[in-house]
Structure formats: structure tokens, C-alpha cells
Amino acid sequence: MGPIILHGILYGAMIALMAVGFQLIFGILYVVNYAHGEMLMWGAVATYLLVSQVHIPFFGAMVITIVVIGLLGWFFDRSVMRRFHGDLMGGAIVTLALLLFLLNAGWFALGPRTRGIPTVVTGSWQVLGTTVTGEQLLALAVSIVVLLGFMWFLKYVKLGKSMRAVQQDSEAALTMGINVKHVCAVTFGLAAALAALAGSLMASIYSITPAMGTTPLILAFIVVILGGLGSVPGAFIASFIIGFQQAITDAYVGPQWSLAISFGLAVVVLCLFPRGLMGRYE
Amino acid sequence: MALLEVVKVTKRFGGLEALKDLDLQVESGELAGLIGPNGAGKSTLFNVISGVMRPTSGKIFFQGEDITGMKPYRIAEKGLVRTFQATKLFMNLSVLANVEIACHIAAKPNTAGEVIGLTSVKQRENEAQQMAIGIVKKTGLETVSGELAKNLPHGYQRALGVAIALATRPKLLCLDEPVTGMNIEETRFMTELISRIRQEGTTILLIEHTIRVVMDICDRITVVNFGKKIAEGKPKEIKSNKDVIEAYLGTEEYVT
Amino acid sequence: MNKRRLKSILPIVIGSIFFLTFPWFGTPWLLHIAIVIFLNLVLIVGYRLLYITGLGSFCHITFYAIGAYTTAILITRLGLPFGVCFLASGIMSAAFAFLVGWPAMRTRGAYFFIISFGFFVIFYTILMNWYAMTGGYAGIKDIPPIMGITTVPPYYYLAMVFCAATIFIMYRLDRSRYGRELYAIGDAEDLADVIGINVLRHRLLAFAIGAGFAGFAGSIHASYYSYVAPASFSLINTIIIIAWCVIGGARTLWGPIIATVALTLFAESLRLSGTLNGILYAVVLFIFMMMAPHGISGLIDTLRGRRRRREYLDVGTK
Numbered sequence: 001m002g003p004i005i006l007h008g009i010l011y012g013a014m015i016a017l018m019a020v021g022f023q024l025i026f027g028i029l030y031v032v033n034y035a036h037g038e039m040l041m042w043g044a045v046a047t048y049l050l051v052s053q054v055h056i057p058f059f060g061a062m063v064i065t066i067v068v069i070g071l072l073g074w075f076f077d078r079s080v081m082r083r084f085h086g087d088l089m090g091g092a093i094v095t096l097a098l099l100l101f102l103l104n105a106g107w108f109a110l111g112p113r114t115r116g117i118p119t120v121v122t123g124s125w126q127v128l129g130t131t132v133t134g135e136q137l138l139a140l141a142v143s144i145v146v147l148l149g150f151m152w153f154l155k156y157v158k159l160g161k162s163m164r165a166v167q168q169d170s171e172a173a174l175t176m177g178i179n180v181k182h183v184c185a186v187t188f189g190l191a192a193a194l195a196a197l198a199g200s201l202m203a204s205i206y207s208i209t210p211a212m213g214t215t216p217l218i219l220a221f222i223v224v225i226l227g228g229l230g231s232v233p234g235a236f237i238a239s240f241i242i243g244f245q246q247a248i249t250d251a252y253v254g255p256q257w258s259l260a261i262s263f264g265l266a267v268v269v270l271c272l273f274p275r276g277l278m279g280r281y282e
Numbered sequence: 283m284a285l286l287e288v289v290k291v292t293k294r295f296g297g298l299e300a301l302k303d304l305d306l307q308v309e310s311g312e313l314a315g316l317i318g319p320n321g322a323g324k325s326t327l328f329n330v331i332s333g334v335m336r337p338t339s340g341k342i343f344f345q346g347e348d349i350t351g352m353k354p355y356r357i358a359e360k361g362l363v364r365t366f367q368a369t370k371l372f373m374n375l376s377v378l379a380n381v382e383i384a385c386h387i388a389a390k391p392n393t394a395g396e397v398i399g400l401t402s403v404k405q406r407e408n409e410a411q412q413m414a415i416g417i418v419k420k421t422g423l424e425t426v427s428g429e430l431a432k433n434l435p436h437g438y439q440r441a442l443g444v445a446i447a448l449a450t451r452p453k454l455l456c457l458d459e460p461v462t463g464m465n466i467e468e469t470r471f472m473t474e475l476i477s478r479i480r481q482e483g484t485t486i487l488l489i490e491h492t493i494r495v496v497m498d499i500c501d502r503i504t505v506v507n508f509g510k511k512i513a514e515g516k517p518k519e520i521k522s523n524k525d526v527i528e529a530y531l532g533t534e535e536y537v538t
Numbered sequence: 539m540n541k542r543r544l545k546s547i548l549p550i551v552i553g554s555i556f557f558l559t560f561p562w563f564g565t566p567w568l569l570h571i572a573i574v575i576f577l578n579l580v581l582i583v584g585y586r587l588l589y590i591t592g593l594g595s596f597c598h599i600t601f602y603a604i605g606a607y608t609t610a611i612l613i614t615r616l617g618l619p620f621g622v623c624f625l626a627s628g629i630m631s632a633a634f635a636f637l638v639g640w641p642a643m644r645t646r647g648a649y650f651f652i653i654s655f656g657f658f659v660i661f662y663t664i665l666m667n668w669y670a671m672t673g674g675y676a677g678i679k680d681i682p683p684i685m686g687i688t689t690v691p692p693y694y695y696l697a698m699v700f701c702a703a704t705i706f707i708m709y710r711l712d713r714s715r716y717g718r719e720l721y722a723i724g725d726a727e728d729l730a731d732v733i734g735i736n737v738l739r740h741r742l743l744a745f746a747i748g749a750g751f752a753g754f755a756g757s758i759h760a761s762y763y764s765y766v767a768p769a770s771f772s773l774i775n776t777i778i779i780i781a782w783c784v785i786g787g788a789r790t791l792w793g794p795i796i797a798t799v800a801l802t803l804f805a806e807s808l809r810l811s812g813t814l815n816g817i818l819y820a821v822v823l824f825i826f827m828m829m830a831p832h833g834i835s836g837l838i839d840t841l842r843g844r845r846r847r848r849e850y851l852d853v854g855t856k
Contacts, residue, residue, distance in 0.1 A: 032651045092651050097823035100777055104816035218659050221652040229648055256667045263660045270641040332732055358734035370729040372722050383722050386715050387734045450733050
């Protein structure tokens with residue numbers, strides 16, 4: 001029971017970091033970002049490379065990774081994605097190309113062996129009869145803090161409010177004087193940074209391979225179906241639901257089937273609720 | 283029994299109430315107008331009638347049948363067709379092809395026959411093409427019938443929108459702001475066209491916020507503001523209606 | 539016979555003679571490439587049918603895989619004759635298309651992109667993990683050849699005939715009323731909806747038809763290669779199909795056909811590592827999306843100045 005709760009919350013938090021960014025990209029740029037999982041993967045890979053090749057301590061590596069990937073995301077939007085804002089089909093193809101590129105670049109950089117990062121935080125604790133490692137605690141703490149901080153940002157900080165305005169109605173936002181293009185680029189960068197953060201944290205706990213981005217991407221998709229397209233609070237809640245579901249099926253059915261089961265559930269939900277459970281869009 | 287009956291329709295978007303307990307009837311054969319200041323809910327009502335949106339509550343009856351919440355294509359099959367305010371056309375097809383597609387829809391498809399190349403299918407194609415040519419002439423588009431829709435000047439595009447809707451041989455034609463943004467000549471052309479269509483027996487429901495046009499050609503006018511009906515009657519009555527004048531006060535749209 | 543008819547029939551006659559006699563002068567390698575190309579062509583023209591309505595699926599390769607594995611399993615487990623397996627493969631793929639497409643297409647287009655990709659990943663996972671049924675990572679081997687034939691030319695002719703039939707059917711569909719309505723949906727979905735076109739049904743049908751043909755092709759694939767493994771149906775393969783469509787220019791039928799032939803030849807000749815192949819395709823896709831989103835056929839038509847005047851059918855990204 002204990003491990004399930006632990007893993008449920010941990011997965012949920014990681015998924016939330018992915019899903020919130022993904023939802024924002026959809027809500028603001030109206031694009032399905034296929035490369036989102038690869039951003040997570042590169043968060044992990046970059047952190048690993050910095051730690052093992054350049055010998056930067058973990059926290060430093062993590063910060064550098066997040067900043068660099070965030071900036072690259074911002075830059076990618078400004079240079080390439082810009083002309084596909086609002087173009088669902090075209091944007092999908094471009095992000096798919098990005099997925100292909102990042103994935104293969106990952107194989108190139110890492111090679112076929114899986115890698116791992118040596119212990120970051122020593123020690124483990126007993127909580128409610130379960131062993132929690134230092135890394136897991138770290139990941140939990142950091143992700144929850146960041147998620148809450150991000151929610152606060154969206155609600156109270158000017159840029160965050162602009163993002164929400166654009167998500168609601170980009171034309172109205174334009175007339176209010178909001179620089180929509182700028183908001184889009186920032187959104188993409190922030191979403192990339194969040195995904196990179198999740199990847200970085202995961203690097204400290206799990207093994208690292210270039211293929212590790214696919215599952216988180218599908219999980220983000222599933223969250224979107226459950227939480228409704230474009231709904232950030234919905235994404236938040238759905239992330240934890242899925243996190244717990246994954247933890248449960250991991251334990252009782254086996255990890256290789258967890259994703260298929262999640263996806264099957266999502267499809268069933270979509271059959272019953274064509275707009276997602278909490279879909280806001282008409 | 284009215285051709286179209288909108289009964290107590292309410293439409294809410296989140297916190298916003300776009301339509302509130304709206305009643306509307308359109309009798310067969312008449313040219314009905316729906317006017318109101320910008321944002322009054324006219325287009326929302328169209329969306330609800332044509333099935334693009336579901337009403338939050340209320341019902342819509344067409345020819346006595348409850349069409350509330352039906353999908354747009356089914357409502358179109360029943361004979362209720364609308365145009366769009368923002369020009370929606372098959373941009374990369376020619377004018378004639380645009381109309382032809384709509385002409386075809388009334389006929390039953392026989393795709394297998396088309397793949398093989400049956401003669402009877404070809405015959406029906408020719409009939410449809412003839413019909414399309416007829417409509418293109420009627421809407422004054424013969425001179426541009428081979429042009430791609432995306433290359434047409436704005437006025438012609440609007441006319442094409444009407445032509446496409448006409449080609450489906452509707453019982454009720456709903457025109458969404460057909461003359462908004464047009465110059466005097468284009469407006470005159472469009473209003474003449476609308477009158478002609480009406481004379482040939484099609485019932486028309488017209489949305490506009492340019493009042494003069496509506497006053498000129500409509501038999502009966504309904505006025506809405508803030509999603510509610512505030513007046514209804516013949517043009518003469520509406521012109522001098524206190525509530526209507528007040529609703530438009532301060533806007534430049536009201537022209538006596 | 540007047541000159542005009544001669545002009546249009548001549549290339550067909552010459553082409554037919556060329557393809558029919560190819561096994562005599564073609565090298566074994568070329569023969570193999572030809573079969574690969576024929577199967578790829580079936581894939582691309584099937585994929586394109588839904589693409590022109592504005593929805594590009596990301597799971598087309600999955601239907602190919604379903605067809606291949608259906609045949610593989612039916613032949614090796616139940617010993618059914620190839621003809622039965624062939625039919626079953628197409629039907630299975632089409633059935634899955636309906637199953638997946640229905641929830642995915644009912645509302646917003648974005649759900650379709652999500653579900654189709656998810657379906658691809660999930661099916662791939664199943665192929666890799668359900669060892670008992672699919673043989674897992676290694677797949678299914680020793681699939682017996684059709685009617686005991688082990689030489690290549692008969693497979694060449696089978697693939698050729700099948701490919702020609704598919705292209706012919708797609709060509710006729712393209713010109714049919716159904717085809718024109720598909721283009722209309724891709725052009726202005728809302729308008730198509732309100733004039734009475736059942737958008738969902740049209741799209742589901744296009745999806746299923748494309749999937750069905752992919753399934754049939756998969757069946758031939760299984761018998762020709764005599765093994766099936768997940769690696770042939772992976773991410774890069776599904777993206778390549780999309781690339782063929784974009785690069786060729788989905789609005790015409792011949793554009794993607796030419797792109798498929800050229801790119802297949804190119805890829806098979808170069809024999810790059812998977813990683814390099816992937817990066818190359820990614821870069822090419824980027825370039826085309828940014829500079830020539832309507833693909834080669836779009837470029838050619840722009841060069842010829844045709845885009846302004848003549849009526850024709852534009853699809854793909856807007």
C-alpha cells in the first residue's frame with residue numbers, strides 16, 4: 001500500500017510537470033507538441049552528460065539543463081513553430097519532425113547502453129512503512145514546489161495572466177495589448193523547461209535511455225483526454241489520477257502493460273465523454 | 283405551424299449568457315429579419331439553430347420536428363442551411379465546383395459506380411452540373427465561374443456563399459450578415475438577390491446589424507439585445523419602437 | 539485512333555511493357571526494391587485518403603503491421619491458405635481503423651492526433667511484449683511462402699498487380715463525388731458540415747479504406763519476407779509515410795507517388811544507420827514544412843504559374 005502511494009504521488013507529480021506544459025502549448029499555440037516527451041528525455045540526458053562528462057554536481061547540472069532547454073524551446077518557437085501557431089495539422093508534423101530529430105540525436109549522444117546517475121542524495125527514510133530514497137524525496141519536493149509556484153505564476157504574475165488570457169481568447173488578448181507571439185514563445189520555452197525538469201529529476205531516480213520520452217508523452221496525452229483539452233486544473237488533477245493508476249497497475253499487472261491499460265481507459269472515457277471529462281472547448 | 287420555431291432557448295458559455303429564453307418563429311414563405319447591436323447574440327442563435335452549438339436549454343423545431351442538438355449535416359439534410367459571416371468557401375475549388383458539390387448532396391451517392399465509371403452515374407453528374415450552372419447564373423457569378431474561390435473579390439465571395447447554400451435547395455435559408463462590410467453597389471446586388479430567392483419560394487431568415495437593409499426587404503423583424511428578444515413586428519412598427527431605438531442609441535448603426 | 543488519345547495511351551502502354559518485362563532485365567536487388575516500392579505506394583495512397591480531409595494519422599504503419607501479423611499468425615498457427623489470410627488482414631486493419639477512429643474523430647481534431655499516436659505506441663508495445671502471440675522483439679519467423687513459391691518474380695508480379703489496382707481505385711475515388719467531398723472537408727470543414735456532408739462518416743470511411751489497403755499490403759509483406767518483426771513497423775516508419783505525403787504534396791495523387799518512389803530508392807541505396815536516417819528525414823521535413831509546405835507538386839505548380847488560374851484541389855497544411 002505504502003509503495004503505491006509513494007509511487008502514485010511521485011508519478012503524478014512528474015506527469016503533472018509534463019502535462020501542464022503540454023496543455024498550455026495546446027491552449028495557447030493550438031498545437032499538439034509531439035516532441036514533449038523528447039524534451040523530458042533530453043532533460044535527463046543533458047543532466048547525465050553534465051554530471052558524468054563535465055563533472056558538474058547534480059543541482060548545478062539540473063539548473064543548467066532546465067535553463068538551456070527552456071531557452072532552446074523559446075528559440076525553436078520563435079524560429080520554426082511561429083508560422084504554425086493555430087495550425088493543428090502543420091504544427092503536428094513539425095513537432096513530429098522535432099521528435100524524430102531529438103530522439104535520434106539522443107541515440108547519437110548516448111549510444112545503446114542505458115545510463116544512470118550516481119547517488120545524488122544519500123540516505124533513505126522510512127515513511128509509513130515504505131522506504132523512500134533521498135532522490136525520490138527530492139524529486140517529490142522539487143516538483144510539488146515548482147508546480148505550486150507555476151500555478152501561482154499563472155494566477156498572479158502578469159506574464160502568467162497574459163498566458164491565461166491568450167488561452168481563453170487570443171483575439172481578445174490581442175486587442176488588450178498583449179503581445180501574443182511573445183506569449184507563445186515564452187509558453188513553449190516554459191513548457192520545455194518544465195519537461196526538462198521532470199526529466200532531470202527522473203534521471204536521479206530511474207535509468208536513462210533515449211527511448212524514455214515516449215511513455216511520458218503518451219501519459220501527457222492521456223491526461224489531456226481525461227482532463228480535457230486546454231484545461232490546466234484538469235491536467236493537474238488527471239495527472240495524479242493517472243499517476244496512481246500507473247502505480248497500481250505496475251504493482252499488480254506488470255509495468256509493461258501499465259501504459260496500454262491507461263490508454264485503453266482513456267479511449268473508453270473518450271467514447272463516453274467526447275469532450276474529455278472536463279473539456280472546456282465547445 | 284411555423285416553419286421554424288425557437289422555443290425558450292438559452293445558451294450559456296461559462297459565466298456568460300449569450301441567449302436568454304429566446305422565442306422566435308419564421309413562417310413558411312416569408313423573409314424574416316433578426317437584428318440587434320453587435321454582441322446581441324444573433325450569430326449564437328444561428329449557431330444553435332444550425333446545430334453547430336447545443337443550447338443550454340430550450341428547443342428548436344423545424345417543420346414540426348425537434349431538431350435541438352442534431353448534428354449540422356442532419357439539419358442541412360432536413361432543409362435548413364446557413365451561410366457564415368466569416369466567409370467559408372472551398373477556397374481551392376472553382377466557383378462552379380463549389381456550387382456543384384452542394385448540388386450533388388441532394389442526390390444519392392453511388393461511389394462504387396463512380397469508381398467503375400457507370401454511365402448512369404455520369405448522367406447524374408451532368409444533371410448536377412447543369413443545375414450548378416443555373417445557380418451560378420442566378421447569383422450573377424457566370425463571369426467568374428472558373429476562378430478559384432480564394433481569388434475572388436470579397437463581394438463575389440459572399441455571393442458564392444449564398445450560391446452554395448442555395449444549391450442545396452433549402453426550405454429555410456439562414457443568411458448570416460450577408461451585406462456587412464459591403465459597399466453600396468454590392469449591397470444592392472445582394473439585397474436584390476435575396477429578394478429574388480425569396481420570390482422563388484425559399485423562406486429566408488436574415489441576420490444583419492445594418493438596419494436599413496433589413497427594413498427594406500423583410501416582412502417581419504425580430505430584435506434582440508443581450509440575448510433577449512426586445513421587439514418583434516413589421517418594419518414600420520420596429521422603426522418607431524422605443525426599446526429598439528434605445529438599444530441602438532449611441533451606435534452608428536441605426537439609420538432611419 | 540486520333541492523336542490525342544494516342545498521346546495519353548502511349549505512356550501507359552510503354553510503362554506497362556516496362557513493368558511487365560522488368561524481371562527479365564532487372565537485377566535481383568532491383569527486383570526487391572521494386573517490390574518494396576510497390577508496397578510503399580499502396581501505403582502512401584491509402585494514407586493520403588484521410589490526409590486530404592485535414593487529418594493526418596500517425597498510426598498508418600500500425601495498420602500495415604496488423605495486416606502483416608494477422609497473416610503471419612493465421613498462416614503459422616492455423617495453416618490457412620494465403621488468400622484467406624490476405625482478406626483477413628485487410629479486414630482486421632479496417633476494423634481497427636473503425637475502432638480507433640470513431641472515438642478519435644467525434645469531436646475536436648486534436649483528439650485524433652493524440653489517439654492515433656497513442657494507438658501506434660500501444661500496439662507497438664503489445665507487439666514487443668505479448669511474446670506468446672507475436673513473438674516479441676524477434677517476431678514471427680519462417681512464414682511459409684505463397685503456394686510454395688520461393689523465387690522472387692512471382693512476388694514481384696503480385697505486388698505490381700496489387701499496387702496498380704490500388705492506385706487505380708484511388709485515382710477513381712479521387713475523381714468521384716466522395717473524393718471531392720473529402721477535399722471539401724479538408725478545405726472548409728464547417729461549410730461541408732452545414733451543407734449536409736456527414737464529415738465523421740466520410741473521414742471514418744477514408745481512414746478504414748486506407749487502413750484496409752495497408753493491411754492487404756502487410757499480408758504480402760509477411761509472405762514475401764517470410765518473417766515479421768516489430769522493428770519494421772516502428773516510429774521512423776510511420777513518420778516516413780507522413781514525410782512522403784508532405785514532400786510529395788498531398789494535394790495531387792502523383793506527387794506523393796513520385797516522392798515515395800524517389801525516397802525509397804534513395805534510402806535503400808544509401809543504407810544509412812537508423813539514427814542518421816532519422817535525422818536526415820527530420821531535417822528534410824523541417825525544410826519542406828518551412829519552405830514548401832505543399833510539397834513538390836505545389837512547387838511545380840507554383841513554378842508553372844498554375845496556382846492562380848486553374849481549378850484544382852489543394853490539401854495539406856494551410
